[in-house]
Amino acid sequence: MAAIPAGEKLxxxxxxxxxxxxxxxxxxxxxxxxxxxxxxxxxxxAVENIKKDWQSAFQPHGNIRPPVSDxxxxxxxxxxxxxxxxxxxxxxxxxxxHKPKDFTDISSAIAGPLRRAVTLSDFLHYHINESFRxxxxxxxxxxxxxxxxxxxxxxxxxxxxxxxxxxxDELNGSTGPADKPNWWTFxxxxxxxPVSGETYxxxxxxDVRQIEEAERDKLVLEVLIPTEILNRPLFxxxxxxxxxxxxxxxxxxTGYIYGNTKPDExxxxxxxxxxxxxxTYRDLPPGTRITVNKYHFRIYQ
Amino acid sequence: xxKNIYSEYIAGLVKLVENGRPDPLKEVIYARLxxxxxxxxxxxxxxxxxxxxxxxxxxxxxxxxxxxDRDERASMEMRRVVIELLMEAFSIRGNLQxxxxxxxxxxYFQVKENIKLADQFRCQLxxxxxxxLGKPTQRHSISDMMQLEYEExxxxxxxxxxxxxxxxxxxxxxxxxxxxxxxGLFDQGLEHFYKxxxxxxxxxxxxxxxxxxxxYYAAKCCFIKMCRLVENLDNxxxxxxxxxxxxxxxxxxxxxxxxxASPGKQWWEDFKxxxxxxxxxxxNEKEKSVTVRSLHGIGMMPDEWKKSDMKDRIINFPVxxxxxxx
Numbered sequence: 001m002a003a004i005p006a007g008e009k010l011x012x013x014x015x016x017x018x019x020x021x022x023x024x025x026x027x028x029x030x031x032x033x034x035x036x037x038x039x040x041x042x043x044x045x046a047v048e049n050i051k052k053d054w055q056s057a058f059q060p061h062g063n064i065r066p067p068v069s070d071x072x073x074x075x076x077x078x079x080x081x082x083x084x085x086x087x088x089x090x091x092x093x094x095x096x097x098h099k100p101k102d103f104t105d106i107s108s109a110i111a112g113p114l115r116r117a118v119t120l121s122d123f124l125h126y127h128i129n130e131s132f133r134x135x136x137x138x139x140x141x142x143x144x145x146x147x148x149x150x151x152x153x154x155x156x157x158x159x160x161x162x163x164x165x166x167x168x169d170e171l172n173g174s175t176g177p178a179d180k181p182n183w184w185t186f187x188x189x190x191x192x193x194p195v196s197g198e199t200y201x202x203x204x205x206x207d208v209r210q211i212e213e214a215e216r217d218k219l220v221l222e223v224l225i226p227t228e229i230l231n232r233p234l235f236x237x238x239x240x241x242x243x244x245x246x247x248x249x250x251x252x253x254t255g256y257i258y259g260n261t262k263p264d265e266x267x268x269x270x271x272x273x274x275x276x277x278x279x280t281y282r283d284l285p286p287g288t289r290i291t292v293n294k295y296h297f298r299i300y301q
Numbered sequence: 302x303x304k305n306i307y308s309e310y311i312a313g314l315v316k317l318v319e320n321g322r323p324d325p326l327k328e329v330i331y332a333r334l335x336x337x338x339x340x341x342x343x344x345x346x347x348x349x350x351x352x353x354x355x356x357x358x359x360x361x362x363x364x365x366x367x368x369x370d371r372d373e374r375a376s377m378e379m380r381r382v383v384i385e386l387l388m389e390a391f392s393i394r395g396n397l398q399x400x401x402x403x404x405x406x407x408x409y410f411q412v413k414e415n416i417k418l419a420d421q422f423r424c425q426l427x428x429x430x431x432x433x434l435g436k437p438t439q440r441h442s443i444s445d446m447m448q449l450e451y452e453e454x455x456x457x458x459x460x461x462x463x464x465x466x467x468x469x470x471x472x473x474x475x476x477x478x479x480x481x482x483x484x485g486l487f488d489q490g491l492e493h494f495y496k497x498x499x500x501x502x503x504x505x506x507x508x509x510x511x512x513x514x515x516x517y518y519a520a521k522c523c524f525i526k527m528c529r530l531v532e533n534l535d536n537x538x539x540x541x542x543x544x545x546x547x548x549x550x551x552x553x554x555x556x557x558x559x560x561x562a563s564p565g566k567q568w569w570e571d572f573k574x575x576x577x578x579x580x581x582x583x584x585n586e587k588e589k590s591v592t593v594r595s596l597h598g599i600g601m602m603p604d605e606w607k608k609s610d611m612k613d614r615i616i617n618f619p620v621x622x623x624x625x626x627x
Contacts, residue, residue, distance in 0.1 A: 169545070170549070213362065
């Protein structure tokens with residue numbers, strides 16, 4: 001019998017360990033995930049993340065655990081491994097915001113305000129204006145979008161000193177679309193303040209379009225939502241929440257209660273992250289004021 | 302930009318615009334808005350990224366690039382393509398979500414800046430509203446808009462909203478032909494108002510039209526009526542949606558007035574004169590929180606306000622009546 005090369009021995013060992021950790025019912029789902037990743041290369045990272053984040057004997061700190069993992073397997077069982085159209089839908093249905101009772105609420109563990117970094121353009125289109133389609137008509141108009149160049153001047157002027165405090169009346173939109181997990185970060189220590197907008201965005205692993213826009217505007221904004229007025233649960237993100245093409249998410253597998261971003265550049269620090277329902281500003285208590293901070297994209301610009 | 306499916310798609314769109322190929326560009330935009338997953342002219346529409354709000358964000362990014370590059374020809378190309386897609390969508394009573402996405406683009410792409418294109422589109426929209434609404438056997442004119450059935454109303458308000466969106470502020474004599482119809486629509490809208498999101502939305506749009514084309518009249522004759530309507534609706538609406546929608550508009554108007562440059566300067570002056578011509582009525586509105594907050598929102602600054610008691614009330618009103626009652 002031919003000797004097995006050392007590298008392959010290691011692979012076989014890991015495969016063995018990996019299989020040992022998996023339940024049989026997960027096999028079918030994993031086959032479907034592999035097929036989906038094969039058909040759709042930009043999803044490969046997201047597919048691998050689900051496998052890594054799956055709780056098993058091999059990965060006790062995996063964040064996808066019963067009853068969510070069982071339910072996901074069940075919902076994919078009737079389909080053949082090569083019929084993957086249902087899979088993306090099933091993953092979405094098992095995100096924390098859609099099954100809050102099956103995940104652990106970590107809201108009470110977060111002391112400071114929730115923070116969301118957004119480009120100026122996204123802030124005006126989606127926070128100041130209402131663009132999340134199909135929600136309701138109150139105050140909406142296509143004409144609002146024509147006002148954005150002027151709104152840009154107004155809010156830049158108000159943010160000239162680095163911070164603006166806005167009244168709820170001004171904010172017609174939401175922090176994110178209603179059916180997607182809204183990603184938040186927060187500061188644990190006072191020295192968590194970002195060095196620059198660019199560093200902050202890269203530490204939060206935001207996407208290339210957002211980073212390019214912020215570079216063009218020379219700034220990025222940060223919206224603060226006090227946790228005490230949020231009145232809804234927050235969860236540690238799982239790979240199901242980040243199941244998108246070209247994902248930059250990496251599962252947190254040490255058993256820590258928050259997620260942590262994994263920036264591309266090793267010199268950058270990771271930041272805590274949590275997911276929850278987006279906030280529609282008009283749902284906040286009357287009189288609430290929202291703080292918006294401005295960070296220069298680069299220092300000394 | 303680093304290469305990924307999003308940047309490749311944006312680069313492909315930029316190329317289509319720069320090469321002046323409107324038909325492929327229309328097909329690519331339409332495919333993204335209708336959720337087509339396959340390649341169209343070699344471009345595959347990427348799914349929404351993690352933080353991306355809607356399909357429009359990538360189109361805004363393309364338009365922003367042309368604005369940053371001061372490429373007026375490319376911006377014009379994008380405006381024309383969006384308008385053509387919209388007209389096609391209206392002519393076949395197309396998908397409403399697609400119309401919404403295109404409508405937002407028409408606003409953001411500043412179609413109103415291209416007077417010829419905007420005028421042509423406004424003419425077509427007015428024709429649609431005046432002759433094409435209702436069942437084929439029973440066409441309604443624009444004056445019947447408030448009586449339309451639900452499905453037709455969906456197209457009617459979108460047409461009116463687009464008409465408003467591509468109308469420049471204070472277009473003077475060019476819009477004289479439309480004044481009477483829109484004034485009539487407002488009166489009819491108030492007279493036949495019944496509490497519904499759709500009716501309120503339509504009335505807000507009609508008021509927006511009046512503010513744009515007849516600011517003095519809108520301020521003098523309609524503003525207080527709108528405030529009173531919202532106040533009444535708000536009194537038995539626990540969600541505060543009517544109030545929030547209306548006050549949001551007043552805030553927006555305040556910003557537009559603040560930055561209003563010539564020749565629109567006259568626009569703000571006319572609106573202000575209209576509000577001040579309302580003095581008697583306003584004195585009766587002192588205790589109405591919606592009126593006071595609306596005036597605050599539109600920027601009736603204290604030194605421009607004649608009566609000191611009202612002035613104090615505007616300044617010292619940081620939170621809504623609802624919050625004070627709690």
